[in-house]
Amino acid sequence: MRRGVSRREFLKLSGAGIAGATLLGGCKDLASGFKSASTAGPNTLVLTKGPDTSGTLQKAIDTFNKEDHPFTVKWEVASADTGLYFDKMRTQFQVGGGEADVIGADVIWPAQFAANEWIEDLSDRFTEEMQSDFLASTIETSMYQGKIYGVPWYSDAGLLYYRKDLLDKANFQPPKTWEEMLMQARKIQADEGLKYGFTFQGAEYEGGVCNQCEYIWNAGGDVLAEDDPSKVLIGEEGAVLGYKTAQDNVLSGVATVASATYKELESLTPFIQGDAVFNRNWPFGYSIATGGKAAGSSLKPEWVGVAHLPTTNPDDEGFACLGGWDFCINAFSDKKDEAWEFIQWMIRPEIQKTFAIDAGFLPPRKSLFEDKKLLKEQPVMELAKSSFASTRPRPSVNPFYSDMSLDMAQSFNDTIKGDVTPEEATAELDKKLSRIASAAENVFNVGE
Amino acid sequence: MSVASETGLRKRQQTGVVSGAWRSIRGEFTDPEKRTAYWMILPTLLVVLLIAAGPILYAIYLSFWRVLPNGQTFIWLDNYVTLFTDSGFWGAAINTVVFTVASVGLEFALGLTIAVVLNRGFVGQGAARAIAIVPWAFPTVVSGIMWRLMYTDQVGIFAYLADQLGLVTGPILANSTAVLLGAVVSDVWKTTPFVALLLLAGLQVIPGDVYEAARVDGATKWQQFTKVTMPLLKPAILVALLFRTLDAWRVYDLFWSMTDRQLDSLSVYTYKFVRISQLNLSVGNAAAVLVFLSSLAIAFGFIKLLGTRAQEA
Numbered sequence: 001m002r003r004g005v006s007r008r009e010f011l012k013l014s015g016a017g018i019a020g021a022t023l024l025g026g027c028k029d030l031a032s033g034f035k036s037a038s039t040a041g042p043n044t045l046v047l048t049k050g051p052d053t054s055g056t057l058q059k060a061i062d063t064f065n066k067e068d069h070p071f072t073v074k075w076e077v078a079s080a081d082t083g084l085y086f087d088k089m090r091t092q093f094q095v096g097g098g099e100a101d102v103i104g105a106d107v108i109w110p111a112q113f114a115a116n117e118w119i120e121d122l123s124d125r126f127t128e129e130m131q132s133d134f135l136a137s138t139i140e141t142s143m144y145q146g147k148i149y150g151v152p153w154y155s156d157a158g159l160l161y162y163r164k165d166l167l168d169k170a171n172f173q174p175p176k177t178w179e180e181m182l183m184q185a186r187k188i189q190a191d192e193g194l195k196y197g198f199t200f201q202g203a204e205y206e207g208g209v210c211n212q213c214e215y216i217w218n219a220g221g222d223v224l225a226e227d228d229p230s231k232v233l234i235g236e237e238g239a240v241l242g243y244k245t246a247q248d249n250v251l252s253g254v255a256t257v258a259s260a261t262y263k264e265l266e267s268l269t270p271f272i273q274g275d276a277v278f279n280r281n282w283p284f285g286y287s288i289a290t291g292g293k294a295a296g297s298s299l300k301p302e303w304v305g306v307a308h309l310p311t312t313n314p315d316d317e318g319f320a321c322l323g324g325w326d327f328c329i330n331a332f333s334d335k336k337d338e339a340w341e342f343i344q345w346m347i348r349p350e351i352q353k354t355f356a357i358d359a360g361f362l363p364p365r366k367s368l369f370e371d372k373k374l375l376k377e378q379p380v381m382e383l384a385k386s387s388f389a390s391t392r393p394r395p396s397v398n399p400f401y402s403d404m405s406l407d408m409a410q411s412f413n414d415t416i417k418g419d420v421t422p423e424e425a426t427a428e429l430d431k432k433l434s435r436i437a438s439a440a441e442n443v444f445n446v447g448e
Numbered sequence: 449m450s451v452a453s454e455t456g457l458r459k460r461q462q463t464g465v466v467s468g469a470w471r472s473i474r475g476e477f478t479d480p481e482k483r484t485a486y487w488m489i490l491p492t493l494l495v496v497l498l499i500a501a502g503p504i505l506y507a508i509y510l511s512f513w514r515v516l517p518n519g520q521t522f523i524w525l526d527n528y529v530t531l532f533t534d535s536g537f538w539g540a541a542i543n544t545v546v547f548t549v550a551s552v553g554l555e556f557a558l559g560l561t562i563a564v565v566l567n568r569g570f571v572g573q574g575a576a577r578a579i580a581i582v583p584w585a586f587p588t589v590v591s592g593i594m595w596r597l598m599y600t601d602q603v604g605i606f607a608y609l610a611d612q613l614g615l616v617t618g619p620i621l622a623n624s625t626a627v628l629l630g631a632v633v634s635d636v637w638k639t640t641p642f643v644a645l646l647l648l649a650g651l652q653v654i655p656g657d658v659y660e661a662a663r664v665d666g667a668t669k670w671q672q673f674t675k676v677t678m679p680l681l682k683p684a685i686l687v688a689l690l691f692r693t694l695d696a697w698r699v700y701d702l703f704w705s706m707t708d709r710q711l712d713s714l715s716v717y718t719y720k721f722v723r724i725s726q727l728n729l730s731v732g733n734a735a736a737v738l739v740f741l742s743s744l745a746i747a748f749g750f751i752k753l754l755g756t757r758a759q760e761a
Contacts, residue, residue: 087723112726116517204710258601258619261708269602403727406720410536413710417622439727443518 043071045338049104049325050078050085056359064345071338082106082206086402093118097332101339105150105328107141108206108396108405113328114144115399115444120329123147125340137322138364141393149328151343154352154361156323157387158214159380161271161279161289164305166192174307175278178218178245181310185254185277196276197254199267202246204413207263209405210321211280212412213394216242217319219312223408223433224395230437235430243415243422245312250416260417272297280309282323284360286380306383308390322391324364356381362388400440407432504740511734517726527734537735540717543628547713548696551635555692556685558636559643564677566644567651577648584641592705595634596621599706606630627707634706635696643688650684651677683754690750694743714739 049057057075065072076099078085086109092098093116105113113119126148131139134152142150160181162174166188175181185197201207216223221238225231233239249255259267264281271279272289279285290301311318327343329336345351349368355361356368357377368374368381375382398404411429414420420428476482514523531537566577583591598606601619610616610626620626654677662672678685700715709716718739721732 083724203708205708256601256619257622259622261600261619261621261710263708266600266602400727403725406724417624419624436727439516443516 045071045073045102045335045342046076046100047073047102047104047342048076048078048089048098048100050080050082052359054359056355056361059358060346060351060354064342069341071335073342076100078104089113093332097330101330101333101335102342103328103330104153105326107138107150107152107155107322107324107326108394108401110142110150110326110328111144111397112399112401114147114149118331119149120331120333120336121147122149122151122329122340126151133367134364135322135366135388135391137391137393138324138326141322141396142326144397144399150326151328151347152364153325153327153346154355155364155388155391156282156284156362157320157384157391158210158280158309158323159283159285159320159384159387160307160309161281161285162305162307163188163274163277163299163303165300165303166194166277167305174305175310177314178249178310178312181278182249182252182254186252188277189254194275194277196256196270198249198278198280199262199270199276200249200255200259200280201262201264201267202250202259202413202416203261203263204409205263206405206409208409208412209394210323212242212246212408213392214280214309214319214321215246215312217392218242218309218316219245220316223404224398224437229395229397230441232430232433232437234433235426240422240426241312243412243426246412247415247418247422251418257417260413269296272299274298283362283380283384286383287360306380308387317390319390319392320387322393324362398437398440399444400436403436404433407436507733507740508737511730511737513730515730527731528738530731531734531738534731536712537717540712540714543711544697544699544713546628547632547635547699548693550632551639551696552689552692554632554636555640555643556689558640559688560647560685562640562644563647563651564673566648580644581641583638584645586638588638588701589705591634591638592702595630595637596706596708599627599630621707621710624711627711631699631702631706631711635699635702639692639695643692646688646691647681647684650681654680686750686754690747690754693746693750697743697746698739714742 047061052058061073061075079088086106089098089100089103089105089109090112092100093113097118103113103119105119110119114121131148135155138152138155139148142148142152160174167174167184170184170188170191172184172187175184181198188194189197201211213223216234216239219238219242221236221240221242222233223239225233250257250259264285267279268281268285268288270276271281271285272295286304286306288295289297289299289304291297292301308318309320327346329339329343333339347365349363349365352361352363352365352368353371353374356363356374360378362378362381363369369385369388381388395401395404407429411420411425411432415422415425477486511527512522512524514521514526562580566573566580570576586594598604599620601607601621604620607620610620616623616626620630658676658680659672662676667675698715699713700719703711703713703716704719712720714735718732718735721728721735723732725732
């Protein structure tokens with residue numbers, strides 16, 4: 001822990017200091033992340049992950065515990081708020097690791113943890129042969145400086161939902177470009193009297209960053225250079241064009257300005273209530289949109305179409321932002337072999353199938369996208385196959401991604417609200433990201 | 449008074465006024481009974497120093513360091529320079545000032561009106577008081593989310609009304625100015641009862657005979673209010689303003705919940721820097737120190753006012 005020491009020491013000592021200084025300043029929960037007394041026995045492996053409303057994770061753990069393994073698994077339920085969960089994990093690592101052995105980690109975490117040597121290098125265990133069945137982007141997010149630190153658990157991809165009935169009626173094919181989408185939405189809005197043409201997630205949070213990346217990639221741009229994470233490309237032509245496209249979608253009136261306040265559910269609601277023609281969302285929206293009254297949807301299942309996200313120019317390559325979760329092993333854990341045994345069990349195709357069917361956690365395994373029975377149970381997998389195949393990770397290979405994400409979310413949010421021009425916003429963001437990238441270079445030797 | 453302390457008192461009187469200050473301090477400790485008293489409060493003093501003053505001073509000291517995962521450097525005031533050159537900090541500071549002035553101003557005006565009305569005897573006075581206090585009973589996060597729902601474009605009643613009246617074009621929550629005004633409205637709704645309650649308590653301790661005297665002297669109702677009620681209410685007013693100003697200055701939970709993290713106050717800004725960012729931890733620490741020092745300045749300002757005015761009254 002050559003790198004972690006000073007910061008960890010600092011935090012140990014300053015935790016109380018900052019808490020004292022901010023007693024009058026309103027910050028309240030600074031002490032909440034400190035290591036709690038271990039409640040796990042010597043033969044108990046602790047997995048930490050946010051809540052799962054479907055109950056599938058607990059069932060899987062129960063199944064595992066009933067089988068003949070030399071240890072049992074206990075699930076320590078983390079915060080449903082990914083930001084708070086991340087914050088807690090980071091604090092636990094800084095003060096000595098916490099009690100979790102296996103960490104259910106958001107796909108944007110591995111590099112940030114790995115750079116500080118908080119999670120275990122899995123290169124010897126998770127062999128390239130094993131990796132070959134996983135979507136390339138899911139492996140990419142688990143890599144840091146040529147080594148692999150995470151095992152993909154389940155995946156998400158940004159999709160374009162559309163009203164199949166209305167597009168058919170107007171004789172439209174799903175749009176290939178954003179311009180086409182605007183044209184179709186306007187026509188259908190005028191004919192059918194729909195309130196919204198298009199809704200997406202533009203609030204100042206991680207989901208906004210996903211939408212932002214998709215706009216940039218699908219206009220031929222990028223945030224960081226793919227081969228050199230210390231090189232910032234947000235000020236270049238492609239990225240500016242992506243920002244312009246997003247702003248145009250809003251300024252044209254087709255996408256509501258309120259998208260600047262929308263997260264997933266707020267943007268899905270108008271669509272499933274029949275008030276919007278198009279919606280950008282994750283695969284979970286499919287079962288809600290096609291779930292009828294019980295799920296709160298007023299659409300008939302056959303009205304719901306899923307397509308690849310549009311691009312700015314017809315010849316641009318289309319990408320979808322990768323979301324989802326990985327397994328990581330705590331570097332401070334004394335049960336690394338047990339942890340690896342459990343992870344191997346969890347990523348077995350049949351277990352991943354159970355998660356896909358019961359919880360809607362879509363598998364990162366390419367082979368499962370060919371599994372006829374699974375595709376029948378989860379039709380969105382069939383519909384979204386090409387989107388999953390073209391997923392790309394956010395620039396989370398940078399160990400200071402949290403800092404980048406804060407600035408990116410704010411910049412994108414300001415742009416779609418119309419407070420700044422795309423040129424101003426990207427120029428400003430370029431400066432901020434360059435500063436962060438050079439700090440990462442100095443601190444962690446990223447990019448060399 | 450005991451014999452021992454009388455001796456102490458006599459001793460001090462004997463030494464006269466020459467270097468009186470030092471003598472009186474020494475007197476405090478030569479007097480055995482007082483010395484015992486000091487010994488007895490010493491543990492408490494140490495605890496207070498340990499848990500309050502120590503960490504604060506330490507946090508101030510830490511704000512002179514730049515801390516990164518690979519090490520720390522002493523950089524004097526560089527964190528503060530970074531803060532003052534960050535447009536985000538000034539945005540947060542302006543939001544905080546506007547919010548504090550607007551919300552405390554409105555809460556005081558409305559609170560005083562409500563207090564004066566509630567102070568008059570009328571049928572159902574008790575029930576009226578109970579009802580008036582209801583908004584204050586809501587936890588801030590709950591009321592923040594409630595108001596957020598009322599402002600949202602899809603189901604919000606206020607969004608609908610504002611749209612019908614042409615007050616705001618577009619969704620309230622997507623407009624930086626409108627959302628700040630929305631936060632002021634929500635805070636005024638929630639904390640006016642608190643101000644009213646404090647002022648009502650102040651009104652009730654003003655004896656009736658001063659009004660009688662004013663009436664005898666021929667004072668009009670308005671004169672009675674400005675010349676009798678207001679001066680006698682001053683201590684209560686200052687206490688109410690002190691509490692509200694400090695609370696508004698440190699606003700965090702309302703902004704966080706009502707605007708879903710999109711509106712920055714100084715405290716929200718500090719949180720983002722200290723807890724989310726890795727690079728700006730020390731700058732966030734400097735911001736925390738600033739929030740603390742400015743809160744302290746506000747508190748001292750009010751206490752100074754409060755102290756002198758209370759003695760005058």
